[in-house]
Each structure stands twice: as structure tokens, then as C-alpha cells.
Amino acid sequence: MFKKTCATCHYFTRVHHQENGNHYSLEISREFRKRAATGDLSWQRDSESICCHRGVWDEGVGFPESSKLEQVRKLNRRNKCYYIPYQPGMLLSAAEKLQDARLLQTRELQKIRFAVYGLTLTIVGLIVKLLTEKP
Known part of the structure; x- marks a missing residue:
């Protein structure tokens, strides 16, 4: 590498x-x-x-x-x-701005990923609850 x-x-x-x-x-x-x-x-x-x-x-x-x-x-x-x-x-100031922008983008993607995980767990929990309830 x-x-x-x-x-x-x-x-x-x-x-x-x-x-x-x-x-x-x-x-x-x-x-x-x-x-x-x-x-x-x-x-x-x-x-x-x-x-x-x-x-x-x-x-x-x-x-x-x-x-x-x-x-x-x-x-x-x-x-x-x-x-x-x-x-x-590339100027040093431009490199810093690009790096900061990439960091923000990474953080935003991480937030979206956590939101999707949370929604997925909620849906799975609801499905399990519906399947395990007795009529």
C-alpha cells in the first residue's frame, strides 16, 4: 500500500x-x-x-x-x-478548504447512515411485534 x-x-x-x-x-x-x-x-x-x-x-x-x-x-x-x-x-488555502469540505461531507453522510440504520431497526421492530402478537 x-x-x-x-x-x-x-x-x-x-x-x-x-x-x-x-x-x-x-x-x-x-x-x-x-x-x-x-x-x-x-x-x-x-x-x-x-x-x-x-x-x-x-x-x-x-x-x-x-x-x-x-x-x-x-x-x-x-x-x-x-x-x-x-x-x-493547488494553493494551500484551497487544499485546506477542500479538506474541510470533505470532512463536512463525511460527517453528513455518517448522520444519514445513522438515520437509515435507526429507521431500519424501527421497521424491523414493528414487523417483529406484528408477527409475535396474538390475535
């Missing part, structure tokens, strides 16, 4: 730090993601840090019990983060 690591996640970003203190989030290209997945972070510039845009980890904060490479390529964060597959050209 496909391994969900930061190198393949849309939220894997680099933050460019300017001398005046401003910083900008930048997309990491498919080529650099492939290199990161193999353990090559030589493409990273000194004026940049890498992080999870959703705040799961950030190089600027540090890694108390692991390394940068372990965060990026080894940890399988399945169901433990905001993972969304990388989609070139």
Missing part, C-alpha cells in the same frame, strides 16, 4: 525567511519531493526551513526525538495528521 509520508503530502512546504523578518510559504516541486523521499534535502536553501503547513511539525521548532529526514520520509502518519496527496499548482 502507498505510504503516506510528508514528502508526498500537499502540506509539505518550505518557508522562505527574508532578512527583514518576513516569511513566505512556498510549494515544494514534485522533483524536490522525490528527492526528499529518498533522503536528499540538498535542494533546501539556507534561507528556508521546511515544515508541515498544518502545524504537525516544523523544522524551526526542532525535533525532540527524531530528525528532519525521519519526519519527512520515514514516519507513516496514516490517520495521525492532515495528510492530503500532493496536487501541483
Whole structure:
């Protein structure tokens, strides 16, 4: 099965730090993601840090019990983060909105499913009651 690591996640970003203190989030290209997945972070510039845009980890904060490479390529964060597959050209804000919309849709479908289960149990209960009653 496909391994969900930061190198393949849309939220894997680099933050460019300017001398005046401003910083900008930048997309990491498919080529650099492939290199990161193999353990090559030589493409990273000194004026940049890498992080999870959703705040799961950030190089600027540090890694108390692991390394940068372990965060990026080894940890399988399945169901433990905001993972969304990388989609070139999509803005981070759009990815967040899409992910939030999918979560809402999933919750609504779950509510509908529970309502159908409840109605089914009610109907089965009524049928059982009708069949077991003596005339």
C-alpha cells in the first residue's frame, strides 16, 4: 500500500525567511519531493526551513526525538495528521478548504447512515411485534 509520508503530502512546504523578518510559504516541486523521499534535502536553501503547513511539525521548532529526514520520509502518519496527496499548482488555502469540505461531507453522510440504520431497526421492530402478537 502507498505510504503516506510528508514528502508526498500537499502540506509539505518550505518557508522562505527574508532578512527583514518576513516569511513566505512556498510549494515544494514534485522533483524536490522525490528527492526528499529518498533522503536528499540538498535542494533546501539556507534561507528556508521546511515544515508541515498544518502545524504537525516544523523544522524551526526542532525535533525532540527524531530528525528532519525521519519526519519527512520515514514516519507513516496514516490517520495521525492532515495528510492530503500532493496536487501541483493547488494553493494551500484551497487544499485546506477542500479538506474541510470533505470532512463536512463525511460527517453528513455518517448522520444519514445513522438515520437509515435507526429507521431500519424501527421497521424491523414493528414487523417483529406484528408477527409475535396474538390475535
